[in-house]
Amino acid sequence: MDDRIRAHAETLVDWSARVEPGDEVVMRVAEGAHDLAVAVAAELGARGATLLATYGSDEVQRAYLRAYDGDFAPAEAERALYDRADVYLSLGGGRNTTATADVPGETQSAYARAREDAREARFATDWVSTVHPTRSLAQAAGMSYEAYRDFVYDAVLRDWEALAAEMGQLKEVLDDGREVHLVNEGTDLTLDIGGRTAVNSAASVTYDSHNLPSGEVFTAPAGAEGEVTFDVPITVKGRRLRDAHLVFEDGSVVDFAAVEGGDALADLLDTDEGATRLGELGVGMNRGITRPTDTVLFDEKMAGTVHLALGRAYDACLPAGESGNESAIHTDLITRMDEGSRLVVDGETIQRDGLFRWEDGFAG
Incomplete structure (x- = not known):
């Protein structure tokens, strides 16, 4: 594993989220963020936090939204999860930056409105979003994968x-x-x-x-x-x-x-x-x-x-x-x-x- 991934994970857990022993941590992991998730999990385990990792996929969301017919119900289970959590970590880095492009705008807006209470509960935690460099993100940026990784870590690993x-x-x-x-x-x-x-x-x-x-x-x-x-x-x-x-x-x-x-x-x-x-x-x-x-x-x-x-x-x-x-x-x-x-x-x-x-x- 690239040492910069471990440094990214340490910065996220220690400096950004300020995770403490016993904290309940929900970690959303995008399709391409597996390596960063492994490094973060090790950091959380070393600090005695409790971890629940969830899978966050734009392709999964696309499939759901395109198939759903009717009014969206409030996301009660998701809200309950965040109500219990102390920390929420979002590790971005999907396979396709435009995966939901063919989901109608009115559907996406209705889905966002239905999840508003869950989103507010998430914002009430010590939440932090970050991104693991992936080839899809490098392509969206018009950069080689190697150059994009350097770019990401130059932005993340700073004297904060x-x-x-x-x-x-x-x-x-x-x-x-x-x-x-x-x-x-x-x-x-x-x-x-x-x-x-x-x-x-x-x-x-x-x-x-x-x-x-x-x-x-x-x-x-x-x-x-x-x-x-x-x-x-x-x-x-x-x-x-x-x-x-x-x-x-x-x-x-x-x-x-x-x-x-x-x-x-x-x-x-x-x-x-x-x-x-x-x-x-x-x-x-x-x-x-x-x-x-x-x-x-x-x-x-x-x-x-x-x-x-x-x-x-x-x-x-x-x-x-x-x-x-x-x-x-x-x-x-x-x-x-x-x-x-x-x-x-x-x-x-x-x-x-x-x-x-x-x-x-x-x-x-």
Whole structure:
């Protein structure tokens, strides 16, 4: 076994999930993540945790969804599983990144709505998602398998404490701020962030961070006005979405278009009322992620990008007792913040041309 797989597993269990003896751990294993699952199981066993491994397959889900006829019942058994769990680990890495492309969008949306209670129970655990490098993911990224493995481990095996300290600077700015203004080609968007708490997403539940790799600072906008263009292509529910353009008024999407995947975007927005509003503003800061790969877990953390999520807001960003945007989806759309771009907080430019004000080369 590649030593980097063991290092990945150790980082996931120790730094990210902070697993303790006696923890009840549910681990979802995708078809291609077997080697990482073996390494994680060894780490969990060494720490005295209790493990239940489940099989997560997009091909299995496709078969089920295409055959099902009728209304979906709530996922009560799945919810009960998460209600009992202390930790949930998702090890991604399937055989086919577009396995569910021929499942009707309305079916996928209805299925998501039926599983909303189960999803909320999962979010109540110390949950962490990660990805094991597979040939299908390498192909989706347009990379050789060997190069893709190097890319993944460069993103995952980082000095997370040092990155957390750097990202803390942006967290302070956003915590104190009231308004964010994003300016770029095809983008002129103003976001209300007053009273919200930013998350320093340093790949550990200690930081309210649930992805490995991570490397972003995110918050939950209370409102949005203007337009934004997302120039990083992504795959949404098995369908390609490229150059999506959204127009917001009074916090909601009032117009949209896409060069490719307009039907997929329409299905997302039609999920429920909350799907037309923003649940997240995230700023990527992981410089180990150097290019898009069509895997949102990596792409949204790429330094020099901003992502906005349609749908559900995370409770960690909200004032006590306040309910944020609610939806059955949380779908990230990504735009590059490169030459000609600005990220402005309360009139002060914090990032220009992809560089923050504390970085060498920043031109205020």
